[in-house]
Structure formats: structure tokens, C-alpha cells
Amino acid sequence: MVERLSIPMVDLKAQYGRIRGEIDAAIARVIESTAFIKGDDCVRLEKEFAAWCGAKAACGVANGTDALTLALRAYGIGPGHEVVTVANTFIATGEAVLLNGARPVFVDVDPITFTMDPARVEKAITPRTKLIVPVHLYGHPADMTAIGEIAARHGLPVLEDAAQAHGAEIGGRRAGTLGHAACFSFYPGKNLGAYGDAGMVVSNDAGFVERVRQIANHGGGASKYDNVVLGTNSRLDTLQAAVLRVKLRHLDTWNRERRERAEAYGRGLADLPSVALPRERPGARSAWHLYALRVKDRDGLRAHLEAQGIATAVHYPRPIHLQPAMAAAGGRPGMLPVSEALCREVLSVPLYPELPFDVVERIAAEVRSFCGAAVARA
């Protein structure tokens, strides 16, 4: 009898166990200093994370959604403007556009990498288009070279939604430097995750980053009560910055460990005709935030894995152009066939740096046993 597993999608306790001493010391240091807002760790994290990405500047904000929303404000996006983006993403990508009073124009994604299909972008551009926002889904970078060429022809900036892509690369350059600016989320389960909410805007354009900083801190001027533009409070707090600084020191190792596990899945699931595995575009390196299989009988496979004690998740069950919250964008079923099919067929299996290799093999064996049997039944 094969033992029933209990495998979560992510295991943040296991991660904490590896760095407990460093984390506890960093948190204690912030509490001792009482510099809970705009403390030294905030300034240092911005410098360290920008350098890690290979970018010139960064501004910490309260979460990844705010990173996008405030970046759009810093571009001056507002009513009457259009932003070309994708629907196969987390709702925040679209929220940022609508919250600024602009209209998201959704284009379909490439069926291999599930990221923005550059062939669709040009047709979506109108005189109202002000910005292009590709999403590096599951950690795989969108085709920024092709998208960048189209954007340059039309004089448009490209903002990376890099919420899932800390360390994703194209041609040796990291997310954060692949467009005009990039927005990161440090939601706890991300490759670099805080112990709460946090986010960051990264760019080589230091002036742009300062505009974001101003908006994120009550439109601040030279002093605290000098409010020169309409802003908000979206600061990254010092406790989160201290946690993130500790974790950033381990991120290269953790990303390597994610890749090793993704490769182990690839070996364990090779030659299974009914399962499409994630693949990297030549020249691109995924940050392997998620490992999503594409299977016709997704719900059957999901039930099978869950019955063995293997957690799974669907990213995402509904494309955002069909979310009621996005109704103002005018999305209709059938408009984005690839994105809509993916929502019916993708299944994320556990992937995190501490996931034991024998468990990866066991999960792969369970997928094989279900999908192999499905082929035999067909």
C-alpha cells in the first residue's frame, strides 16, 4: 500500500526553518530601533533589490497591486486612455488600469508560454493607447524583445507585471530591466515573499521611480507636510523590508532549487502525450514561480492528486476579462480563445525550494498514472 501524502503548494514553515536565526535577529533589530516606517532597511532593500535586478532605482510600496496602480498613475494614465494587457493573469493587472479610470484592452496569450502574444499587440494599439503591460506569468518572462520592438515603433512605454518573476531573465537580463519599469509583489508565497504584504516598482528611470515614491507617500515634497501632488499612503513598512533583505540574500539559491525541481518534473513527466509541460522560450529563463501543467481532464487530475494528499491550484479559473469586476472593459466569452482554454486546462502542482525530490517523483508518478490511464481509456 502506497502511503498517502500531505504535500502543500508552498511550505513557508520549512523556509523559515532554514533562516530562522537571521529573520528573528532582523525583526528584533527593527523593533529595537522603532523605525517602523521609512526605516533604514527600506532604503537598503530598495538599493539591494534594484541592484539584484540590474536596475538603477526602486521604490518599495505596500503591495504588488499598488505597485501597478501607482506606476500607472506615475505614467499619467487616466480616463480616455487604453492600456494593452492580458487576461490570463491575476485580477490586479486589470484593476490597476480601471482604478486609474482607463480601459484595459486585453490581447490573447501565446499557447506555449501563456504570456502576451506579441502578434496580437500591434492590432490592439489605437491613438488612445498609452502603455503596454505584459505579465511574466508563473515566472516565465513575456516576449519582451518582440513587445519592446512594437512599443518602440509606437512610442509607448512597456511596464512589466513582474509580480511572479523575481529573477526571470531574457538574454541574461533580469525582469525589472526588460521594459521601462517593472512591478513586483512580495506576497508571502512569491519567490521573494514578505511576512505580510509588500511590493516594489523597479526601473532604470530614476525620475519615474521618484514620481512613484511621491504618489506612494501622500504626494510628498521636501518635508512631511508638503503635499505637492495628490497621493496616498502605500509605503512598504520596515519590518517587511528587514524580512525581505534577509530573504534576498538567499534568493539565487532558492531560484536555483526551484529550477532543479522544475527540471525533475520535466524528467518525470516526459513523453506523456496528454500533458503539456511548461517550456522556456529560447533565450528566456523562468523564475519557476509556479509549475503549471496543461491537461484536458484538469479537474479529474486535480481530484486524483488531491485524493493522494497532493495540493494543487488553478491559476486562474477565470480569465479576468470575464470577471464581473472587469465588466467596464467590455470583455466577452470567446474573445480570447487561448486564455479561455487555459483557464479550463491548467493545473499548478507543488513547487518550492524545499520540496523533496522523491516527492516530486511521487507527484510525477501520480500524474503519469492518471494521465496514462486517461490515454488508455480514450
Ligand SMILES: Cc1ncc(COP(=O)(O)O)c(C=O)c1O
Ligand atoms: C501577476 C500578478 N500581478 C499582480 C499581483 C498583485 O500583487 P499583490 O498580491 O502583492 O497585491 C499579483 C499577486 O498575486 C500577481 O500574481
